[in-house]
Amino acid sequence: MTIKRLVAAMLLASASNSVLAEESFTVQDIQVEGLQRVALGAALNNLPFNVGDTVTEYSLSRSIRTLYAAGHFDDIKVYRDGNTVIYRLRERPTINAIEFDGNKDIKEEQLNESLAGNRVEVGEPLDKTILKSIENGLTEFYHGVGKYQAEVEIEATYLPRNRVNLKIKFEEGDAASIRQINVVGNQLFSDEELLRDIESKQDLPWWRFLSSDRYQKQTLQGDIEKINSHYLDRGYLRFNIDSSQVSVSPDKESVYVTLNVTEGEKYTISGVKFVGDLIGQDEFIRQILPLKDGELYNGALVTYTEESIAKLLARFGYANSKVRTIPQINDDTNQVELTISVEPGKRVYVRRIAVSGNSNTRDEVLRRELRQMEGAWLSNDALELSKQRIQRLPYIESVEFDTTPVAGVDDLVDIGFNIKEQPSGSFNAGVSYGNYMGLSFQIGVQQENFFGTGNSAGISLNTNKYQKSISATYTDPYFTLDGVSLGGQVFYSDVDYSSASSNLEAYNQRRYGFGANIGYPINEYNRLNFGANYVVNKINSINEYDQLRHFRAVLLDAQNPDGGYNFTNYELSASWVRSTLNRGLFPTAGHYLGLSLKATTPNSDLNYFKTTFEGRNYIPLSNDHAWSFLSKLELGYGNGYGSKNGYDYTLPFTENFYAGGQNIRGFESRIIGPHAIFREAQFVPGLPDPNSGSAPFPSGPENDTYSVSPRSIGGNAMGVLTLELITPTPFLSDDYRNSVRTSLFVDAGNVWDTEFDLNRYASLIQAPRFQGEPALQDYSDAGLIRATAGVSLQWISPMGPLTFSLAKIIKKYEGDLQENFSFNIGTTF
Template sequence: MNQHFRRFRLRRVAALVLGTLAATAAWAVEPFTVRDIRVEGLQRVEPGTIFASMPIRVGETYTDDRGSAAIRALFDLGLFTDVRIDVNGNVLVVIVEERPTIAAVEFSGTKEFDKDALTKALRDVGLADGRPYDKALADRAEQELKRQYVSRGLYSAEVVTTVTPIERNRVNLTFSVVEGESARIRDIRIVGAQAFSESTLLGLFDQDTGGWLSWYTKSNQYSRAKLNADLETLRSYYLTRGYMEFRVESSQVAISPDRKDLSVTVNIHEGPKYVVSGVRLNGNYLGREEEFKSLVTIQPGEPYNGDQVTATTKAFSDYFASFGYAFARVQAQPEIDRQNNRVALVLQAEPVRRVYVRRVNVAGNNKTRDEVIRREFRQYEASWYDGDRIKLSRDRVDRLGYFTEVNVDTQEVAGTPDQVDLVISVVEKPTGSLQLGAGFSSAEKVSFNFGITQENVFGSGNYLGLNINTSKYNRALSLTTTDPYFTQDGISRTLSVYHTTSRPYSELDGSYSIVNEGGSIRFGVPFSEKDTVFFGAGLERFKFKPEQSDGLWLLSQLQPQYADYYRYAYRQMVPNAYLQYFGCSEPDVANFTTECSRDSVWGVPLTIGWARDSRDSALVPTSGRVQRANLEVGVGGDMRYLKTSYQFQQYIPINKQYTFAVNAELGYGKPFGGKDYPIFKNFYAGGLGSVRGFEQNSLGPRDALTQSPLGGTKKAIFNFEVSSPFPGAGNDRTLRMFTFLDVGNVFGDRPTSGFLTVSDEQWKAAKKWRASAGVGISWISPLGPLRLAYAVPIRQQKEVVDPSNPFIPLIPGDRIQRIQFQIGTSF
């Protein structure tokens, strides 16, 4: 620090000493009545601050003691480096020297921490723009910043504080950081392990010595917080397997001289393995002992399991809370028989007192309106405290998706032991998004998209979304808005309008397109806290647009010797199913055109659906179940049909690392009222999200001539999947590897008339089940969930060709696609 600030520090110490003596021997004066008080030396501090802090007023008697008290009071303000009082007759002259004021606080080189967060942290302790400069605070901030870097494994981090004086007695404060590289874990040892191998125990840790993916997972970068979490995982592993006296005795971290590598040694004491001999209840259970016994998950005769004990005591506390006993005390007291390695557990309970909820307060919602949060609460003010309703309320607020954190705290009301206040604290996250970019998928090729969505418009809880897709084969424009509380009872309303254009996956020009446009309205009615039923109606139109093939016509003119081939190619571009449904004639292969009796159909679909979701996560689920059912009925216009579907997903955790998942999808559709079933309402199968290893939507019946997939009126898909950590990624749940087995197909009614007729061999082949197996990778990428799969078909249809007519196969073969990827696919 420069010479100016060394003098500043010494002068401050002298001022503190001399100021105390100012009104004594050196400045002893006879008491007198103060006629006026003047202040000298002020630059930014208001004179009123001085007058309000001094214990002396005009008209009062001045004494040496009161002078000393005045100097101490002004020093206590923390605004001055020097304070003196002079007496000029009956006038007091207060002479001050102000502390420098902080003009700006800057950070340089801080990549590990967010600068805004650091600025806020310093502001909370008094280091901020416009505040008086305090070197002691600056030194403490520097040391705390170093400590934070050490906690993240950056042992070589250096922090230098620079104080730069500027005009008008101000300073700029700069924290310059050289972070260096994180210390890498070279070795981890667990000393004292006998019941389990060291490799088994180290496999539980998120931190490791690194692998080929450490550049991404950073699992070999030491962090004290991560080590503590790993030690808790280790403790839980032992406590759930009977070792109730297990403890971590110590953990040492040895750093290499160059501060780049470190070794971690964990010393543990396993203790003996105990078996539960019995469980009994003791205390006051409100006369509901049998109800509480049904909540016990501890199994006598099995090894002691700490998770079961914790789950039981928590279940007891929650059940007490459901009757208003918010502060019930429940303890599991072990009675240990060390001679036989057995333990009896006594569940001691005391409900204490029943309480009411006086108020429910909301904090942290700077954007979201209070009512958006409060309407999700099921615990009401002036009602009995109900733990189940409070947990349900917290979960409902969390499921809104507007917050990164949701916590509910219980605060006792002072002086009123039977009342509490609830404070629901939230941390908001951005709920709007603007997307402008390009994408690529194995089915859709290159596409450009634009989207703007806002899940919490103006903090109202409403959703608004606009999406545009310019895919070569599937173009779309849609606008959707949702009001989750269209009524006060929680009935939601969704309005949407859309316009889509679908073309076949073909590079040839002049084939056909299907245009779908319309709108719909849907209401969601919550029939319970877990079940929602949806009702909706829409108006839609499908337009079939066969197009003239100018390119093929031109080729036929330029190369007349291949004209028949070009005509045949054009005939293969338009599926017979569409020609028949829209009343089209056989394509005019002379002019490369098609004429139809109608070019569009319209309908009024009514929908009813049901959904229940109990998964622990929507992106990376490890447990829980989701079910969806939907019924769509065409009741008006040119389309009369019924289409229903059901989906079931179950996630079963095998252990911390492995999860088994089952997915089943069933669908059925049929026409009524003498109408044909709309072909564009068919189900499709094949590809990601269905039966992997087969080209997207390629399974099931095909057009007799063009071999284009037509889908079917029946669908059955079954997926079985086991996910595990990706090699080298530790226990990172955002990057996983999975193995799978897929079985399924779509089925339809066999056409028996017109030019749709197919042979017996083709129809039998189309009806066979398809199956595949393979491996894949799932990654929660910045662009969304990405899944890549490599599949090998284990049940497929090979192509069978008639040598006399090689253009049209007797039985078409399945379209195989072993490598597939997609962003946003869930299964």
């Protein structure tokens, strides 16, 4: 082919092309050479002209720019052969693989996301011109976190079929430490006071290994804001940080920070006025206004005022309000007049609320917890309360919501709630063996979200060497639309300690019954519950210890002393619950208060009452709630009321409180508190009888002896305090924070018997008959506090909550048995 003319077209400021004639011509044919991956049609679609069009030099230049803009080519040349236009192209290589080597501070997910934003990803054509900017950008990132020795290099390996592998090699190096922070120009506050609360630390000694003096640009910017706030919050309205310099040492291992400041004078508030629309809340806003005439200017209070007014407006649907404070400064009098401008904007309404992410829970179960309604104005308070109520459900792990403006309308939004569910029940089944309980078998199912309805249902079966029990429960938390709950339960148990070893109090109890309960919501945080139970108890073969004398006197049939204790009770209960917890399981903020009272009716065979209190308070210690502090208090007291046959009713031993195991970790279960006292009469020889010999006669009760059981029988009063520091779980990412919890704890408490009289045994002699028998103590003394400390790991597993505890006893008394490691399946908090 003979090429008559060669035209040079402008190619991104410089490209060597043949010179084209200035005159126009009609294109008869377009030829494209060098295509491998890009289809011919795709290349031709990027040209600004077709066959038959008249083109000029400008048209050809424009076609080159258009082809480059498509992003598929590294080199483009255009030629003219008569009326034929010829393009000779060199395609960009396709990225075959991307590899990272040596990166520790930046995760691969972050790197891939950043590269994709620059169209550097597998399958895309490679633009070599941006590789240098990527290297520089990554290097700048490392400089920003104090790694001035860091180097980033992108290595390209070309493969057959015009492919390329990219390997990004990192040499991060060590972060530079802050050797010194200097504040220049401060006279009112010392360097120590200004730098006390900032995150950047300087030249730390070796023993402060838990702190870091690593330099980070972003952290320093936040610290500069803290210093600025330190002055503004104390009235120094003209304070200014004139400049900040960061000097890097020659070895790039240390930095020196210098802040030049101008402190200025203190300013007081001469007046506060409002402009704009306060939507009729003028008086209320003025009452809550923290800014007062004559007081020092306080930047934190100004910000708080703006945020409070904006939140108030948001409660009434003005979600896009603008609140700003305009200071009018008088430097002659050192006073400032504040004008608060309020622009509420349009009231915003909710068009639609969507719920997503719930694969097991029905939509209506979640929607009934919403306090933001469709068609109503948008309220941030209602949205946050809705989120909190859903998140309190025990089968919900997390809840997030987003607000999306409706296109073309400035006063409508759509709300989306994204739900993440977690295991909503527990299943346990197993066989175990222990010295205390022997061979044990258990099976149980507890479902807090029965078939996605939000109802709670459970059935359990337990059997071991000494007891068999079965129970079933069911509760509908929304029996009515306004949140009235209704539930019921049936139960049966058979406990046989009559053949127990000497370490147990021997008796046989058969217990069965049924009951119902109903609950009423008072408001968003408070609830009342009422219940009634019918309970039948049959106790036989009891090993009569001394604390049962009142129980024996009011129940035992004198005509049939071997008939056991048979009694039927009608129980009524009432409870009050207040909860502001942010989650149902593993809360990190808020409090829970629960007070309950159970009492038998006067027509029951036993008249007694039992009251319990539980209080939990969670205080977040970090903004992300990874660290939190829990304080928990459990109190209990029960006793009888009234009398029979001259004997006062007491709390039945089957209703006693116990400690050890789950509530005071580190002690064996049911080991803390009063022990059974077995009192035995002594005998003296009788008179001689020639026919039958002599029969012994019991001596007086003052000569009795007693022995003490090794295990506790519980008491009618209990107090347990728990202090717990909730920490991030080591070696686990934040993704598991809502299903795994680690904590350091201190447990302390006691169980005691308010009716116990130590003087009753003061003149008697203890005659031990049990192995490991402890000495008698004053079981009415509430001050016999036990204490432990340890670490706990809780996991919401597919089978239910699992708790592992490792504890060490701090304070114990004779007879207490320790259990350093424990494992429990059950409710967690």
